[in-house]
Amino acid sequence: MRELLKSGAILGTVFFLQTAQALTFTPQGVAGEQHVAHVLNDQIKPNLIHLPPDEQKRLEHVEITVSTQLRLSGMALSLAEDKPEIMINAEYFQGLENYVEAYLIGRYTQQPHLPEQYMNYYFWHTHPVFDGPVPKAPMTWAGFQPADRIDFLEARDQLLANAVLDLLLHEIGHHAKDAFYHYRASQYMKQEKEEQADRWARQFRANYLPDESELGRLLSIGFIFERDRWSRLADDGYHPRLLEWVVDNAYAQCEDAEQIDTLAFCSELNANVDNYSSTEKAENAYRARVEAGEAYASFPLALILLQEQNIRAACRHFESSLRVANVSRAAFYMGQCYEEGMLKPTPPDSRVLALLAYQDAVQYGYSDAQESIEQLR
Ligand SMILES: [Zn+2]
Numbered sequence: 001m002r003e004l005l006k007s008g009a010i011l012g013t014v015f016f017l018q019t020a021q022a023l024t025f026t027p028q029g030v031a032g033e034q035h036v037a038h039v040l041n042d043q044i045k046p047n048l049i050h051l052p053p054d055e056q057k058r059l060e061h062v063e064i065t066v067s068t069q070l071r072l073s074g075m076a077l078s079l080a081e082d083k084p085e086i087m088i089n090a091e092y093f094q095g096l097e098n099y100v101e102a103y104l105i106g107r108y109t110q111q112p113h114l115p116e117q118y119m120n121y122y123f124w125h126t127h128p129v130f131d132g133p134v135p136k137a138p139m140t141w142a143g144f145q146p147a148d149r150i151d152f153l154e155a156r157d158q159l160l161a162n163a164v165l166d167l168l169l170h171e172i173g174h175h176a177k178d179a180f181y182h183y184r185a186s187q188y189m190k191q192e193k194e195e196q197a198d199r200w201a202r203q204f205r206a207n208y209l210p211d212e213s214e215l216g217r218l219l220s221i222g223f224i225f226e227r228d229r230w231s232r233l234a235d236d237g238y239h240p241r242l243l244e245w246v247v248d249n250a251y252a253q254c255e256d257a258e259q260i261d262t263l264a265f266c267s268e269l270n271a272n273v274d275n276y277s278s279t280e281k282a283e284n285a286y287r288a289r290v291e292a293g294e295a296y297a298s299f300p301l302a303l304i305l306l307q308e309q310n311i312r313a314a315c316r317h318f319e320s321s322l323r324v325a326n327v328s329r330a331a332f333y334m335g336q337c338y339e340e341g342m343l344k345p346t347p348p349d350s351r352v353l354a355l356l357a358y359q360d361a362v363q364y365g366y367s368d369a370q371e372s373i374e375q376l377r
Pocket of ligand 1: 174194
């Protein structure tokens with residue numbers, strides 16, 4: 001017995017020497033990427049020695065970066081080729097980071113809709129039509145000053161680390177199990193390989209990091225949900241639509257949830273997804289929020305009314321979302337509303353008011369309002 005343990009320990013050391021080089025992370029200067037290094041070095045790498053030798057071998061030369069080159073291809077990408085790689089999409093990563101902070105502010109201040117409002121601001125301020133400064137972080141945007149700042153920041157970093165851990169383990173799972181596919185592979189084949197990576201990630205957590213919060217994956221799901229909802233409301237095609245992924249993963253993740261914060265997250269997400277399932281439900285939900293006094297809800301309500309061709313009512317809600325909730329994008333729509341004569345044309349005339357509204361929108365950074373101004377002139 002003693003001998004066995006001893007040789008086991010020696011074997012472990014040998015593999016550790018090999019895997020010390022495994023999963024190399026190279027910083028690219030993307031904000032927040034130190035969280036990736038931290039999760040890799042503190043949580044993942046120390047456990048690699050427990051993996052079967054063939055898995056250790058496959059992970060040996062994997063290089064990890066947070067890449068700004070991926071733009072719209074999802075959350076992360078794993079490549080198997082002579083130079084095996086994991087690339088985390090920087091755009092996704094920064095969105096997630098901000099979402100996590102907004103989510104936590106919402107929880108601290110008991111404003112469950114705060115993340116939605118912040119993400120609306122964020123997605124508009126990172127959209128190609130926007131030509132202005134980078135969006136403010138949620139704490140600055142919300143003017144949030146926690147009673148215990150250190151405690152809040154720790155909780156935020158912890159949550160972000162959870163989300164990063166979830167993402168990394170899935171990608172590492174692709175490499176450990178050699179679970180790759182051609183982009184033209186059948187849907188069945190893709191699903192099979194994705195599940196293989198997921199199973200590996202789940203097993204790794206259960207074996208070596210059993211005390212980690214269950215929220216990690218849910219935060220990714222919540223973020224992608226917000227992005228999908230935003231795209232649909234804005235009737236915008238810039239981001240890929242991933243609602244199916246959201247629904248499948250939320251279901252799988254929430255089914256076995258036990259922790260209190262996870263259950264709360266799941267019930268909020270389920271309610272949101274349910275409201276998202278039909279325009280009528282979404283309209284009613286936002287209407288109820290407006291009636292309960294939430295000024296921001298006027299903006300998504302207006303977007304829905306606009307899609308329903310209920311222009312006059314839409315314009316009234318755009319107006320109040322700009323005046324009361326400072327939703328800057330509403331200025332652009334108000335320009336359209338004045339142009340169409342849908343807001344009361346008191347003097348000066350509606351054309352002048354339309355120009356003024358578009359000018360406001362340009363001031364806020366929306367370059368498409370400039371085109372509207374040129375067309376009006
Ligand atoms: Zn995958």
